[in-house]
Amino acid sequence: MPRSLIKLALEGTDEARQRLFAQVSELVVTNLDERTDRELAIFSEVIIKLYGVGSATDRARLAQKLAAQANTPVELARKIAEDEVNVAMPVLAHCRVFSQEDLLNFVERLSNAHLQVLARRPDLSAEVSDVIAERGDRPVHRILAGNREIKLSRNTMVNLVKLATEDPVLREDLCLRTDLSPAVCRTLLPLVDDETKKRLHRIIEGALSQDQLDQIARLKVLRREFGDALDSNDMSLLWRNAERKDISVSELMILLLQDGRFNHAIELLSARGRTAQKSLKDAVYNGKQDLVLRTAAKAGLDAATFALFAKVRCDHLKVPSAQGSEWTAAYKKFLDSNAASKQSRCGDFQANRRAKKSRAAGERGTRVSAL
Structure with a gap:
């Protein structure tokens, strides 16, 4: 010591x-x-x-x-x-x-x-x-x-x-659990709003994963933290506020779509996907799928959020819901194709580097032999 x-x-x-x-x-x-x-x-x-x-x-x-x-x-x-x-x-x-x-x-x-x-x-x-x-x-x-x-x-x-019958916060926390039994879900059903009732029914049916419940919980937290700022009609300002709070473009899109702000969601998507707003809106409303897929991918929209966007589009335009499923499947295929293309380019780049190194080594060996 x-x-x-x-x-x-x-x-x-x-x-x-x-x-x-x-x-x-x-x-x-x-x-x-x-x-x-x-x-x-x-x-x-x-x-x-x-x-x-x-x-x-x-x-x-x-x-x-x-x-x-x-x-x-x-x-x-x-x-x-x-x-x-x-x-x-x-x-x-x-x-x-x-x-x-x-x-x-x-x-x-x-x-x-x-x-x-x-x-x-x-x-x-x-x-x-x-x-x-x-x-x-x-x-x-x-x-x-x-x-x-x-x-x-x-x-x-x-x-x-x-x-939880007298504590709405406790009730909300309970409804996000995956270990709820069917009996508990049924007990909670009369105490909750329509959206939560749907979620409880899906839990009873085993349709909601832990990841989905975690996302629901995070969105509730984001909504509380964002407060009145979420009501802004200025998408540039809204996005800057979102970035400061580490909110992703997918999360902000979900919040807008949940609030019925479909056109604001298009505006945000056009800005983040670097596509003219008028062109994107025309593509969304007139079914020009390719431009919408490219823009969503550039914006970094995940497949689950695009699926929600496609569903809301069908509801908003009153077109068959099957069209939303088609768009979602096309987007997943588009993302997979992009990922495969990037991997292929990366593989080609590495192969070219190895080939160049091999040629350079061979040339050095030739020069040494000549000496």
Whole structure:
């Protein structure tokens, strides 16, 4: 142990012990991956003994650095987890050394603020999530229902559904889960709007994947974050705002189409696909498929969003829905063809480079032989 640490230990004052905690903590997390189990055990024991005198800042820094480490001493991790929530948060949320028994122990003893963090963990067993649901308050219930990485037990699901009758946010989070049983879906049906009813019916039929539910959840978040800015009729301004919030062109197109703003969606597509707005609108309205496909591909529109655009176009123009399916199939084929073409060009480029290198090497060999 460095002499400076020994000196602080011998000094014995609270100030010295606080500085000792800070320096030992820093020593522990430096090159943590290279520490032996013996070294970590010794450091952990010292830190635990000094933990009560460490400043909140030093404790929080230690928690932040240890949270993602696979070899964090479990006794030290448990000590940090029991600290005030602002300090304990990274360890409660991310530390991988806890067993399910550890998590259950925390849930049974710690505050609702701690439970809000624990409820987000992706590794919660049904037993742990059951106790979180029993002990937690409304914010905890909402977070637990929104954690789609875990599977909730039947009893917890039923209890959350009962609470959701008076909590629209909880209801919304529940409706985005894929582990809803048909019985739970039917219980929720009278409580939700028409759009959600359709989604629940599709869950009952097994038609919605987790990716689709995740996209629905993200779009709801984007709509809340965008707020009134989404109502702008200036597509250039709207796109700039979207870029600042890391919203893709596909996501913004979906939001516009959901709001019935078909012509604004065309305007956005023309701008992002670098096609004259008048030409694109004419192509959309008069069925000139090729220009629409090229523009959508240039804009970076994904196939699922184009399928929605094609469906809305059919509804807007009152043409047979089969035309939307045809356009969607054509777009997927167009994207596949483009991808294959790019791969082929890349392969040709690499082959040409190898050929040039081979010729150059041969020429150098010839010159050397001549010498």
